[in-house]
Amino acid sequence: MKALVLKSYGGLDKVEFADISRPAINPDEILVQVLAAGLNPIDYMIPKGMFKPIMPLQLPHTVGSDLAGIVVETGSRVTRFKVGDAVFASIFDLPGGSLAEFASVPEYAAALKPANLDFVQAASIPMVGLTSWQALHERMQLRPGQKVFIPAGSGGIGTFAIQLAKHLGATVGTTTSSVNVDLVRSLGADVVVDYKKQHVEQVLQGYDAVLGTIRGDALEKSLAILQPGSKVVSLIGPPDAAFARARGMNFFMKIVFGLLSAKIIRRAKKHDASYSFLFLRPDGRQLAQIGDLLATGGIRPVIDKVFAFDQAKDGLAYLEQGRAKGKVVVQMKQ
Template identity: 70%
Template structure:
């Protein structure tokens, strides 16, 4: 089968399409004929080597984590799926990849594809859906009537998280460019700051939750719009000691992450704000609940551009430019 492989860290020319054997599965895995793969920023960050100390990723390795396709084989212990089932999943941090003609998916990570979505639409959902779900419902415990700030509202995470927050009954603030104001309005955003004209920290106030999605000084600035006893859930770092403990890292990594997060945690504590770093974990049960919201029309996919499989390099480069409205998807079949 054909697969898109990363051979070495740190160099953009280390990607290659190669012919490899069709993968074998473990008793609790399913083998999926890949129809489409949703791309995420992590897919162009991993090759740079930024996550080497954290992820289960041994080179050479197939790139990609989101997938939608059809089950062609099931392991001996699989009970929820059978050959012919259409599924979608994230295999992030499982040691396998999805940018290939066939992909191995742990049964626990998969859910049935929503009937009202095609494979491209379904492939756009898993990572942004699970990240938003785990951040808003689990970590932030977002309640009806609370105010949440979700910057970069027209991006992959933003377009999903805004819709989920509105479904949960929250008041949503976001930032975007002038050209994307109508899009984030359609998604449900209440307070919209054109970042080319205004600084959000000078406009917004009285927020209960910030979802950190933008690198740089955005998280430190967001502390100024929060009420006391509020929360910042960061998807972009810095990682904290709690994250290192959860992944059972050694003392050195705990120490390093403690140093990296010390400054922002101190700033947050001064304003009575709780800071935490969130790293997505695949969860098929959560994805099934997200699928029900999609089938009911409470949330809809936002896709910027679809690339054919043989243009995967170009798709990753386009995503890295940071101008996509919603998701970038590679169509494999």
């Protein structure tokens, strides 16, 4: 089968198409014919080697994390799916990849595709949906009336997280450029800061939670908007010791990550806030709950561009430019 494969670390130049064997499935897995694959920033970061200490890969490795497609084979212990089912899933941090004609998916990672979404729309959801769910619903435990700051509101995570936060009853502050103000307001953003003209800490105050999505000093600056007892959940690091423990890392790595996160934890404590690092875990049952929200129209996909399978590298390069409004998706077949 055809797949987009990382053969050695070094960036997208080391990613190329190859003919590889169709995956053999285990008893608790399904084999999915991939019809569309959603792209995420981590899909171009991994080839650079940025996650080698956290996610050591066996190369060559098929690129991609999110998919939507049709079940063509089921393992002997699979009970939730049958051949012919339309499904979507994130296989992030698992052995295979989604930018291929077929992918093996653990049963626990998949969910039935919402009937009102096509495969391109469904493929845009898993990573941003699960990340937002695990950050806002699980980790922050957002409640009606609370205020959450979700920067980069027009990006892949932002466009979904804003909608989920509104579903949870929160007031949402976000940042974007002036050209995207109408987009983020249409998704439910209550307060929009034009980052080219305004400083977040001068506009937003009394927030209960911050979702860290932007590298650099943006996370530390956002501490100034928090009220006592607030929560900071970062998707971009630094990783903390709790993350190392959750992944079963050795004592040395726990110390390293503890040191890396010490500064932001200390500064958060000065604002009577807690800090934690979130690393997505695939979860089909959560994805099914997200699917229910999509099926009722409570949340809608936001898609910037769709690339053909043979243009998948162009899609990754476009995403890396950082200007996408919503998600970028690769469509394998019409």
